[in-house]
Amino acid sequence: MLQITGLTHSYADGHTAIDGLDLTVPDGELLSIVGPSGCGKSTLLRCIAGLIAPTAGTLTLNGAPISGVPDDLAVVFQDYSRSLFPWLTVRDNVALPLRRRGMGRGERRAAAQEALESVGLPDAGRKYPWQLSGGMQQRVSIARALAYKPSLLLMDEPFGSVDAQTREDLEDLVLGVHRTGKMTILLVTHDIDESVYVGDRVVVLNRSPARVHADIAVGLPASRDQIETRGLPEFVRLRAEVGRLVRGGAKVPGAAPAGEAAGPDEPDADAAPAEGSGSELLAKAAKPAKKKSPAKADAPAKSEDASAKDDEGTAKDEAAALDEAAAKDEAATKDEGATKNEAVAKPGSGTASKAAGKTAGKADPA
Amino acid sequence: MRTLRLGRGLAERIWLVAAAVIAWQVVTSTVEETYFPPPTKIISALHKLWFSGPASKLFLTDKAVDDFSSSLTHLFIGWAAAGAAGVVLGAAIGRSRVLHDLLDPTLQFLRAVPPPTLLPFFIVVFQIGATMQIVTIAFGVVWPVLLNTSDGVRTVDPLQLETAKVFGVSRFRRLLVVILPAAAPKIFAGLRVALSFALILMVISEIVGSTSGIGAELLNAQRTFEMPAMWAGIVMLGVLGLLFNGLFMLLERRLLSWHAGARRLTS
Numbered sequence: 108m109l110q111i112t113g114l115t116h117s118y119a120d121g122h123t124a125i126d127g128l129d130l131t132v133p134d135g136e137l138l139s140i141v142g143p144s145g146c147g148k149s150t151l152l153r154c155i156a157g158l159i160a161p162t163a164g165t166l167t168l169n170g171a172p173i174s175g176v177p178d179d180l181a182v183v184f185q186d187y188s189r190s191l192f193p194w195l196t197v198r199d200n201v202a203l204p205l206r207r208r209g210m211g212r213g214e215r216r217a218a219a220q221e222a223l224e225s226v227g228l229p230d231a232g233r234k235y236p237w238q239l240s241g242g243m244q245q246r247v248s249i250a251r252a253l254a255y256k257p258s259l260l261l262m263d264e265p266f267g268s269v270d271a272q273t274r275e276d277l278e279d280l281v282l283g284v285h286r287t288g289k290m291t292i293l294l295v296t297h298d299i300d301e302s303v304y305v306g307d308r309v310v311v312l313n314r315s316p317a318r319v320h321a322d323i324a325v326g327l328p329a330s331r332d333q334i335e336t337r338g339l340p341e342f343v344r345l346r347a348e349v350g351r352l353v354r355g356g357a358k359v360p361g362a363a364p365a366g367e368a369a370g371p372d373e374p375d376a377d378a379a380p381a382e383g384s385g386s387e388l389l390a391k392a393a394k395p396a397k398k399k400s401p402a403k404a405d406a407p408a409k410s411e412d413a414s415a416k417d418d419e420g421t422a423k424d425e426a427a428a429l430d431e432a433a434a435k436d437e438a439a440t441k442d443e444g445a446t447k448n449e450a451v452a453k454p455g456s457g458t459a460s461k462a463a464g465k466t467a468g469k470a471d472p473a
Numbered sequence: 474m475r476t477l478r479l480g481r482g483l484a485e486r487i488w489l490v491a492a493a494v495i496a497w498q499v500v501t502s503t504v505e506e507t508y509f510p511p512p513t514k515i516i517s518a519l520h521k522l523w524f525s526g527p528a529s530k531l532f533l534t535d536k537a538v539d540d541f542s543s544s545l546t547h548l549f550i551g552w553a554a555a556g557a558a559g560v561v562l563g564a565a566i567g568r569s570r571v572l573h574d575l576l577d578p579t580l581q582f583l584r585a586v587p588p589p590t591l592l593p594f595f596i597v598v599f600q601i602g603a604t605m606q607i608v609t610i611a612f613g614v615v616w617p618v619l620l621n622t623s624d625g626v627r628t629v630d631p632l633q634l635e636t637a638k639v640f641g642v643s644r645f646r647r648l649l650v651v652i653l654p655a656a657a658p659k660i661f662a663g664l665r666v667a668l669s670f671a672l673i674l675m676v677i678s679e680i681v682g683s684t685s686g687i688g689a690e691l692l693n694a695q696r697t698f699e700m701p702a703m704w705a706g707i708v709m710l711g712v713l714g715l716l717f718n719g720l721f722m723l724l725e726r727r728l729l730s731w732h733a734g735a736r737r738l739t740s
Contacts (some may be wrong), residue, residue, distance in 0.1 A: 424620065
């Protein structure tokens, strides 16, 4: 079990990346963490991995406080081409951390081969990472993490640099690994669909400094399918909800806002969005989201952002900040993200919200 | 087809050398200037001096065995010592901010001193002989290795280090398995430069303070107006330089094949 209480991290230049974040991840859970890019997700991950010491707050993994890199923790980084060592063969890359597990040479090789087989790369062992495609390299990274047999696996936007098809394959791979390995997985992403599809639970972070903005249980069946699961009304509802939360928009009733868990020291309104009560914020932010019409769906981010600025003099603080974040995020995720969101936005006023309405009562976790 | 292409590649590479040799031959044999003997004479001097020995000794004369073994031994001991010291010191300085700040100004100064200027000092301290020559070579060629290593280990990708840390690779193993391999392309570049420097310093140290070796032979020939023999020494040194560089490149290509492969794919 991973427990984070009051985690705060400020960098030397005074930038506060995380401010009083509380989070508990029970054993065996696959938790997705979403948030606008640059919201402090990576800092959070580095704190958990023991790579940086937080300014304040405590982290404990399985009851032991995290100081330095924990023993039974592995990380899959986004940038596989840099996190795999090009001078080692694939097998040596996977076997590298196993020396510490007290295994002999033969055992290490066998374990590496087994891990490679489990990610569908039984014949890649003798090759070098750079001889493989991007998706295969990320599989090697996952194999390395699996061979290490950690109790907690951190994944830092692991599918951010692969094409859409590969991405889906890798999502299913992670789901499979989670089902068979029973390890706790913490997956950081900025892809809303992915967070819902993969997660047992989705935590939405605020714009920097990061805090838990919302915490949503995913009530989807355990075995998931790229086509079927994504078509389920519950999936559509959750995706819309998480999407709105990430963009600071309206919330489908049900998910408990975690905004109240703010730290005692309120940062000033200019430097960072002041945290009011969660419901108040969401009510304010609701207006621009409702205004969205199919006619405007061509440029959803822009029009939404503009209307928010025009009409919401009062919601200048948080809603605007979050909207800007969403707009930036959208720009960053390029066409892929934009077209996906569009697809949600168009039927959004019709089918999706109807479906959401229907299932909201039944599937509600709270 | 393949042999044709191979032949063409070879022709492309050696045409200039061949043309230069022929031109040299034609010009010098018409002018008949003593200071510029034609290649035929240089080659026969080269042959007489070093390569007219028995087949059992690979056609090397006793003189060749003497000269080459002393020259090359000094060259390689000096280069290897400098390489080892350069990598160790460079790695320490590159990984430790404190060491870098403490040592860098001094090292920069020592590096700026032209190595041949220290020869008189080394002769006084070590007397004329092998030690003096080795020290001269080592002192002169340590810098490119040291500075390249220091730069290489300092600029290791932080993500590679974080990855190693996360997976519990110990400090020492991190140096061996991650930091030094990552810096290897730069270290090898330094070693290659050092090798050509070493050849230069070998000759200088032999000219100034030795009676055996290729450099001493060259000076000796000049003093006795044996122009073809002097030229033979010059040609021999050029060939050795070429040979060493070629061998080193082969070694480097073998050891750093991953680097070439990774770079080819990313570009």
